[in-house]
Amino acid sequence: MISLKENLGKVTIVDFWASWCGPCRVENPNVVAIYNEFHSKGLNIVGVSLDKDAAKWKEAIAKDKLTWIHVSHLKFWEEPIAAQYGVQSIPATFILDASGNIVARDLRGEELKAKIKELLSK
Known part of the structure; x- marks a missing residue:
């Protein structure tokens, strides 16, 4: 069990994506760069996957170097x-x-x- 409340930073991005989502995978390097730049200043990310195949989901996390917390019920569009x-x-x-x-x-x-920069400078 992972609690969003326990993983809140000064600023938290809840990122809904999936290994099979082309636009998501294209955006991932940008999100990685933002995380690397701002995590030490209080940014957290929680990735929520709409995958249904655990192996493909975990492979995408590793390949795209998504080092933050990830959750999924592997229920595709039925993700609660x-x-x-x-x-x-x-x-x-x-x-x-x-x-x-x-x-x-x-x-x-x-x-x-x-x-993110604006919110962390407050």
């Missing part, structure tokens, strides 16, 4: 965490503050980096 967040498509990102409040969503690339 995705349902809780109302995720209809992936990649989907939710940026949470230290209290767990959603402060931004679905940012990518430079927009994501700029928002």
